[in-house]
Amino acid sequence: MNKYARDFPILQQKVNGHPLVYLDSSASSQKPFQVIEAVERYYKEINSNVHRGVHTLGTRATEAYEGAREKVRRFIGARSEKEVIFTRGTTSSLNLVAHSYARARLGPGDEIVLTPAEHHSNLIPWQQAAKATGAALKYLPLEPDGTLDLNKVQEMITGRTKLLAIAQVSNVLGTIHPIRELADMVHRQGGVIVVDGAQSVPHMKVDVQELDVDFLAFSGHKMMGPTGIGVLYGRESLLEEMEPLEYGGEMIDHVDLYESTWKELPWKFEGGTPIIAGAVGLAAAIDYLESVGMDTIHRHDQELAAYAQRRLEEIEGITIYGPRENRTSLVTFNLEGVHPHDVATVLDAEGIAVRAGHHCAQPLMRWLGVTATVRASFYLYNDESDIDRLVEGIRKTKEYFGNVLG
Template sequence: MNVEEIRRQFPILDQEVNGQPLVYLDSAATSQKPLSVIQALDEYYKGYNSNVHRGVHTLGTRATDGYEGAREKVRKFINAASSEEVIFMRGTTTAINTIAQSYGQDNVKEGDEIVITHMEHHSNIIPWQQLAKRTGATLKYVPLQEDGTLSLDDVRETVTSNTKIVSIMMVSNVLGTMNPIKEITQIAHENGAVMVVDGAQAAPHMKVDVQDLDCDFFAFSGHKMAGPTGIGVLYGKKKHLNAMEPVEFGGEMIDFVGLQESTWKELPWKFEGGTPIIAGAIGLGAAIDFLNEIGLDEIEKYEHHLAAYAMEKMSEIDGLTIYGPKDPSKRAGLVTFNLDDVHPHDLATVLDADGIAIRAGHHCAQPLMKWLNVSSTARASFYLYNTEEDIDRLVSGLVKTKEYFSDVF
């Protein structure tokens, strides 16, 4: 994998921030975009901007071909059985909310259980909290091991015959933990529950095969995988999607409208009400082409290397605590940490002065922060365009920050 050649495809990286070359270590929040994605968006708006499906003119046909072509690229990317199982949405949050409001509302009742974990992103907690409140169901949490991993024995203990939905992230956006989704899915199915997977931190970084996982639903966002913002995907097994009611009505999802009753289009369009996210889908398709050309296996291997290198270097700093699995092979390409006596926001501010961009805060994971017994943390997250030199800059910045605050206090 030629990282220098890859970096040249990302024009945003070729700049200075506060007089220093930019080091971007916040890809878990949103990734940067390669020229091919930027050009795909530019070509759509300049060359064939039009609504899809409705028109028979040339621009409309080209736009429809681009939009539906992107759907097929997504299907292959996650190995869905049919393009009918690929629904374009605004992102992971919208997808999980749709599952909760449609499938959940129709299939969960008082006395049932919904199972998640303490490590979930708020987008995979609040929809289930609200569903539990509406239905009288019980929301249960699989406990975490000391290193922030899941034990399958704990999953078996938590999931029961009363469980209707299990919803767990494939990769933690804080701990970097890679969860055994295939095995958890099997446990869910043995108890008659459906498996929902938050794939926001997995799809950009590793091969995903939804048929091999056998999950019932899988959600991910384009902007974390070199694609545009505002576009994401809900995958669902056809048997579930066919039985579900849409949660947004009008426009593209309509088949027939009468004065008192209406009917919906077939899959996948019954879940894509209104003018769809045409440019976003086309940009996502371009991002998938870009990632496939490099190879997801190569990307995952390289990010494991970066994570191992970062943990080795950062562990040499006195007073720095790293959260999550200690074995780099068991974690994705991010490192979440705290530096003694330095608030994460102060740390991020000092690093930014040196052109180093990291994330600081609770990372939309407040229950996990409580479990870690901290209010917030700092996070450096890596992608295919990062280098060992980026990590060296980070480590130097951390040492400088520690020395600065030691002198102040």
């Protein structure tokens, strides 16, 4: 167990009689004491609604909530707090853009550009936007290893490209896409780029100004924060033009019987009582990540993914998906003759938690020519001993099913 794992209480337990090896951080990361205690402290000492009350607890809650927004702003390099919208997660952030931005601006003849590797959260909202507006969906071709050929991308992004939606890191392949180059291509044609940062923001330094992205969505629960809190970064000029998706309390300025006006950014997109405790926990998670250093985390994840790939390649009958280079934080594979769910079940009996299934990326599964895969995903609290346990577990899986089927 590495030194950071000691900060995560859930990792101190045994599962099915074995010390837990948690290799499912791409689905949801574990939480350190610092985050758990920050949320507990909020409920014990601060709990109140924000922006409304003039009493002491209300003031403390507002300061904690808006302080979290400023921490997020610094963390992703946004110019202004107005560009940081708190949401329920990546999914709701992307849906907000698809409804409030895309549906109001797209029409027949316009194109939404995607890749076949997108998570369903970054695919279905654009399918629905295309149906609602008459715009067309256009898919960039993937190279055999799941990467993009920028020369081919350049040919496909034209004056009709109004929006490119892409994950910075694939949740299945671990591919890191060149977001700045893609942003430059789209902007030269007058379009905007929407980035799914669910798998990148927790694992590497992401600066929205350096990348020159128009929208970035990510979730707290994948970066050591609580569930139920996420962020939409949006370029201020674009957010100003957009209409809210939810209406009600908190997001209004003036209400009459027949007309209402909205608060200024960012609050016009945060109708109802916001996710205050979640924001407090997210701020604590950012503190933890920054205390380690995002460059350190990125280097650790890449080294661990490379080690996992080398060790898995030692096992006969393993197929590993995705690029050998420029990948991070996960390895996705299949074991010949054994269904991914069976692999995951045997590994769980050994105390090893991995993910098996289509990973909310069914078009990518079809592109790979499989129905499902096994994914082992890593974070700061994992080390090479966890990979060794994984390899040992896969060997036991292979031996077991070899005996059963043999």
